[in-house]
Amino acid sequence: MTRPKGAHSLIRVVVARWSAFFGFWLLLAGPGLNESVAKGLTTDLAANLAVGLLAAVAATWVSLRLLPPTPGRLHLAALARLALHFFWQSIVAGVDVARRAFDPRLPLKPGDLTFPTRLPPGTERAAFGAITSLMPGTLPVGTDDHDRLLYHCLDLDQPVAAGLARDEALMMRVRRGGNDRDD
């Protein structure tokens, strides 16, 4: 009997996700656990850990149902670049919006923008929406009939579309790799 081809990678995904969830649980429960650890290996500590293990199992199961693993690997360098870009741009976005809020003249030029994206629907597009909602001047409001993303912009005089295109290019490389502009 041959093992189905995806079985190995599925196990890898399950283990990776479970570890991540359990690690996160440890992080959140950490201060409470420290007290138990100080007393040695008590039943208290064991009970605590059991709850965490089970919670991580439940979280893994839910995540597999809601977010099935996609084939292919993540390009970590591209992911790091995206993260860096995201952090810097979210600071720019905050400063930009604060400046407008405090300005007595309230300089806004709001309007809508459609953005035809190359990102496939699903996880990638959802992540793109979440990221761009914290980018300067853009807020995703939905998808139109032609499968284009709809954005609300704070100031249409800003190069909003160019910024979105740049975010998209960075995002594309996370799953597909490549360093050059792929168009």
Add this chain to the structure above:
Amino acid sequence: MNLALDILTIVAVSLGAIFFLAGTVGLLRFPDTLTRLHALTKADNLGLGLVVLGLLPQVSAPLAALGLLAVWLLALLSGATVGQLLAGTASAPDQDRAETPARHAGASHD
């Protein structure tokens, strides 16, 4: 060293507080729901990030610092997701529009 860390705390937390104020001012001054949403999500996430950054030097245990970062990360994730969801409802008066003609179809005289 301690003084430098304290200064970092004071600067970061103060800046964070200013961004919270900016979020509130934007929420009150901006003209419509979507622009208010811009102000709220972007300013408040930055404000919370700065507050967390400022608090990091003040906690002794490294685990507690990671816990602070975890709270911030969760807030960031939920802020970005919820922002999109709220924007979707705020920008889609289609529902009203779809219902209104049907409801008034007989009554109106046009």
Add this chain to the structure above:
Amino acid sequence: MTEFLLGAAAFVLGTVALGLIRLLRGPGHADRMLAAQLLGTGGVAALLLLGVATGVGAIVEVALLLALLAAFASVAFVSGIHRPDGLGTASGTEHAAPGSSDENKRDTP
């Protein structure tokens, strides 16, 4: 440092309280939800400041819970709007009609 952190917490709480004016004014349901969202983020920041200032670690966990509840509240609001019985339709949002526009073209009113 404790006094400074407590003062900052009070200041952030003050901005949240000010933001609640939006809750009174509305005019749309979504606007009111924004004030609730502000209460979430601002509350988390104030609680974290309090927790570190007082050294009570459990306050950080309260902050975490508040962050989760605020997210759930907004998600519940959004799914409530899409319910067929029309309970709380997205009425009263002030946004002007989303005029169709091509890429980077402004919809002038």
